[in-house]
Amino acid sequence: MNDLTPTREQRSAALEGMGCKRKRVEDIRFTQGKGNYVDDVKLPGMLHGDFVRSPHPHARVKKIDDSEALKVPGVLAVITAETLKTVNLAWMPTLAGDVQMVLADGKVLFQNQEVAFVVATDRYAADDGINKVIVEYEPLPPLVDPFKSMDKDAPVLREDLAGKTSGAHGPRKHHNHIFEWSVGDKELTDAAFKKAEVTIKEMISYHRTHPSPLETCQCVCSFDKIKGELTIYGTFQAPHVIRTVVSLIAKLPEQKIHVIAPDIGGGFGNKVGAYPGYICAAVASIVTGKPVKWVEDRIENLTATSFARDYHMTTEIAASKDGKVTGLRVHVLADHGAFDACADPSKWPAGFFNIVTGSYDFPTAHLAVDGVYTNKAPGGVAYRCSFRVTEAAYCIERAMDILAQKLNMDPAELRLKNFIKPEQFPYHSALGWEYDSGDYHTAMRKMMETTGYAALRKEQAEKRAAFKRGETREIMGLGVSFFTEIVGAGPSKNCDILGIAMFDSCEIRMHPTGAGIARMGTKSQGQGHETTWAQIIATEIGIPADNIMVEEGNTDTAPYGLGTYGSRSTPVAGAAIAMAARKIKAKAQMIAAYKLEVHEDDLEFDIDGFRVKGLPEKFMSMKDICWAAYNSVPPGMEPGLEAVSYYDPPNMTYPFGAYLCVMDIDVDTGVYKVRRFYALDDCGTRINPMIIEGQVHGGLTEAFAIAMGQEIRYDDTGNVVTGSFMDFFMPTAVETPHWETDFTVTPSPHHPIGAKGVGESPNVGGVPAFSNAVNDAFSFLGSTHIQMPHDFWRNWRAAKDLGAVA
Ligand code: PCD
Numbered sequence: 043m044n045d046l047t048p049t050r051e052q053r054s055a056a057l058e059g060m061g062c063k064r065k066r067v068e069d070i071r072f073t074q075g076k077g078n079y080v081d082d083v084k085l086p087g088m089l090h091g092d093f094v095r096s097p098h099p100h101a102r103v104k105k106i107d108d109s110e111a112l113k114v115p116g117v118l119a120v121i122t123a124e125t126l127k128t129v130n131l132a133w134m135p136t137l138a139g140d141v142q143m144v145l146a147d148g149k150v151l152f153q154n155q156e157v158a159f160v161v162a163t164d165r166y167a168a169d170d171g172i173n174k175v176i177v178e179y180e181p182l183p184p185l186v187d188p189f190k191s192m193d194k195d196a197p198v199l200r201e202d203l204a205g206k207t208s209g210a211h212g213p214r215k216h217h218n219h220i221f222e223w224s225v226g227d228k229e230l231t232d233a234a235f236k237k238a239e240v241t242i243k244e245m246i247s248y249h250r251t252h253p254s255p256l257e258t259c260q261c262v263c264s265f266d267k268i269k270g271e272l273t274i275y276g277t278f279q280a281p282h283v284i285r286t287v288v289s290l291i292a293k294l295p296e297q298k299i300h301v302i303a304p305d306i307g308g309g310f311g312n313k314v315g316a317y318p319g320y321i322c323a324a325v326a327s328i329v330t331g332k333p334v335k336w337v338e339d340r341i342e343n344l345t346a347t348s349f350a351r352d353y354h355m356t357t358e359i360a361a362s363k364d365g366k367v368t369g370l371r372v373h374v375l376a377d378h379g380a381f382d383a384c385a386d387p388s389k390w391p392a393g394f395f396n397i398v399t400g401s402y403d404f405p406t407a408h409l410a411v412d413g414v415y416t417n418k419a420p421g422g423v424a425y426r427c428s429f430r431v432t433e434a435a436y437c438i439e440r441a442m443d444i445l446a447q448k449l450n451m452d453p454a455e456l457r458l459k460n461f462i463k464p465e466q467f468p469y470h471s472a473l474g475w476e477y478d479s480g481d482y483h484t485a486m487r488k489m490m491e492t493t494g495y496a497a498l499r500k501e502q503a504e505k506r507a508a509f510k511r512g513e514t515r516e517i518m519g520l521g522v523s524f525f526t527e528i529v530g531a532g533p534s535k536n537c538d539i540l541g542i543a544m545f546d547s548c549e550i551r552m553h554p555t556g557a558g559i560a561r562m563g564t565k566s567q568g569q570g571h572e573t574t575w576a577q578i579i580a581t582e583i584g585i586p587a588d589n590i591m592v593e594e595g596n597t598d599t600a601p602y603g604l605g606t607y608g609s610r611s612t613p614v615a616g617a618a619i620a621m622a623a624r625k626i627k628a629k630a631q632m633i634a635a636y637k638l639e640v641h642e643d644d645l646e647f648d649i650d651g652f653r654v655k656g657l658p659e660k661f662m663s664m665k666d667i668c669w670a671a672y673n674s675v676p677p678g679m680e681p682g683l684e685a686v687s688y689y690d691p692p693n694m695t696y697p698f699g700a701y702l703c704v705m706d707i708d709v710d711t712g713v714y715k716v717r718r719f720y721a722l723d724d725c726g727t728r729i730n731p732m733i734i735e736g737q738v739h740g741g742l743t744e745a746f747a748i749a750m751g752q753e754i755r756y757d758d759t760g761n762v763v764t765g766s767f768m769d770f771f772m773p774t775a776v777e778t779p780h781w782e783t784d785f786t787v788t789p790s791p792h793h794p795i796g797a798k799g800v801g802e803s804p805n806v807g808g809v810p811a812f813s814n815a816v817n818d819a820f821s822f823l824g825s826t827h828i829q830m831p832h833d834f835w836r837n838w839r840a841a842k843d844l845g846a847v848a
């Protein structure tokens with residue numbers, strides 16, 4: 043060896059593998075405005091479609107007159123439910139086992155529902171056409187309040203379900219009832235409450251909100267009549283599922299459907315489901331023989347595609363006087379809007395809400411969820427959350443604070459007292475999950491030490507005394523949140539979407555020069571998969587990440603996978619990537635053994651190649667092995683170096699975290715200041731610490747938005763009153779607090795590289811931290827629970843209701 047021989051550290055650093063803060067490779071094109079999004083797709087002769095939408099939340103559609111619209115220059119066709127019926131597509135199946143109107147069929151059930159689709163030579167003409175379609179409505183009484191949905195005299199929303207006493211998830215109790223789902227031991231739980239020394243009960247609502255990604259939902263459909271092939275470019279978080287669904291409902295052979303998800307400008311759950319726009323654009327292309335583009339505008343996005351949350355959670359905890367929890371009872375009223383279009387694994391009508399026991403050792407628990415119809419937009423997506431996990435985390439974290447208040451205990455102490463202990467993992471929760479790993483006490487104590495928690499509590503006590511003496515008008519809140527997430531859907535034993543098991547996949551093909559291409563069934567929407575997936579491969583096989591090209595989103599080339607949402611990509615596809623890489627490595631080892639003339643077992647992997655044990659100078663680099671794979675493989679071995687892996691995870695992964703929000707609120711104006719926000723996340727093995735930090739910043743910002751103002755609100759008559767960014771809170775850099783991030787590392791024992799998801803965690807843990815801070819600030823004035831979102835007005839209103847403002 044001479045001075046020019048790289049050291050082991052240098053060889054390892056050159057790979058930019060796992061643990062490296064590798065710069066995001068996709069940002070080279072994004073930061074130069076060179077991304078390629080759906081709206082950048084411009085095909086020859088392409089037409090544009092736009093929707094006529096209902097101004098009424100509930101009405102009978104008496105007549106649709108398109109004669110004037112068809113006279114508008116450029117307008118070529120007006121598609122209605124009647125047109126769709128000729129191809130059997132007036133209704134479409136939803137992911138939740140319900141059906142949904144593609145275009146109004148006799149009735150409309152929510153404001154801005156799609157009524158007709160106008161196809162024109164350009165978007166302006168389509169818009170002019172929309173204004174000329176005359177629809178005659180007969181308004182019906184709207185049902186807005188979910189608590190009144192099952193009243194005897196509640197209006198009948200879904201006439202198509204008349205007489206159906208059961209749905210996709212069992213019996214229905216009422217004409218507006220969708221399902222009842224219950225888990226846990228009711229008798230044991232009721233008994234725990236009977237003998238409890240202390241109990242709390244609170245109705246905790248998680249309001250309706252919306253993911254509102256920067257890029258709205260859109261597609262370009264192009265039908266080739268000669269070949270009978272349909273190509274769909276679209277903003278799809280799950281391209282393969284879209285291909286299968288289109289094949290099943292449009293009765294087109296699956297190999298003749300090409301689904302391509304190009305760059306996506308944020309998904310956040312909004313782009314998981316199937317929307318009427320996709321069907322209408324596809325039908326319009328089949329009818330006209332031309333490509334048809336559909337691009338949602340912001341108002342349409344906020345009011346018609348996939349809301350999130352809208353869970354009303356009546357929550358009870360039973361405990362002993364000294365603060366040991368003994369039982370949890372939760373009833374959820376879930377407002378699903380006009381159709382049950384929730385994006386959840388098929389067997390889970392309320393997603394993974396049964397993670398509601400949180401990070402605590404509840405000996406028994408019972409949960410029941412009732413889903414109901416109202417005259418609101420359908421959806422129910424996981425807005426930065428793995429299937430209703432954020433609702434569950436909010437529910438339990440708020441309730442633990444309420445219990446602490448009742449017991450006059452510190453909320454952090456109460457949590458420490460009830461945490462699942464490290465030695466209890468794998469832990470079986472009372473509601474049926476097996477938590478794979480965790481070390482909650484360490485994370486919580488690290489949070490408390492780093493933030494100076496005890497000193498902050500002392501300061502708060504002093505401020506409260508000063509407030510009572512009339513020396514200040516400012517109150518201080520400490521929002522503690524400790525969450526356990528459940529991500530990585532999922533094991534085929536209990537997770538499928540429309541019957542397809544929720545595995546994921548990776549295919550790696552190495553080229554002769556030591557470079558390669560890797561494809562997965564996932565689809566990045568900004569998460570940085572092109573960067574991180576290459577890092578996993580780099581560490582596993584010893585080829586620099588820069589030499590691995592990652593490609594996702596084309597169903598013709600990518601192996602089948604279930605897509606990116608629910609922070610499943612790292613737990614599922616991330617595992618498939620490692621497994622595929624290990625297959626490459628195993629073959630490489632045989633090739634190296636042959637070339638180095640030793641037995642395979644005499645080789646050991648050393649950063650970027652194989653070395654003969656005990657003979658360090660006998661080494662073959664992975665790069666050279668790639669070359670050899672194409673010219674001198676051992677006799678009998680197939681040439682080439684590629685591998686595919688389909689990974690069915692044995693369990694979910696359970697990331698967790700300890701968050702603290704320090705907030706000051708001026709009672710006279712309701713104006714709050716987030717003084718400090720500390721977020722400790724444990725996502726097991728960290729692939730790219732810089733990307734993780736970015737994910738945490740993004741998720742916390744969305745949590746801040748939701749907790750402090752973001753809401754989709756309907757007035758009493760069913761009008762959406764938050765249909766644009768004028769009223770729907772979208773924080774900018776001005777409002778967004780500063781984030782402090784931290785971590786511990788508790789690897790997942792069953793994941794090949796020990797990684798857990800992280801993308802959604804900050805949203806799941808962030809919302810309760812903000813809400814607990816506000817509630818903690820007001821608690822000494824006598825309140826137990828103040829409803830989100832905590833905007834200035836509501837804070838002022840709370841102060842006034844509590845008598846703190848004249
Ligand atoms: N341990 C670890 C984990 C993770 N990671 C990283 O991080 C990321 C993330 O991951 P995850 O967690 O696995 O996840 P994903 O699956 O990939 O994704 C998903 C998520 O993601 C998040 N984030 C984001 N970002 C952005 N930029 N954009 C977007 O859109 C978004 N979205 C959101 C959401 S909402 Mo859902 O859908 O609601 O369910 S779910 C979600 C990526 O890159 C990865 O690689 C690392 O590094 N490490």
Ligand SMILES: [Cu+]
Nearest residue numbers: 424427429430
């Ligand atoms: Cu969710």
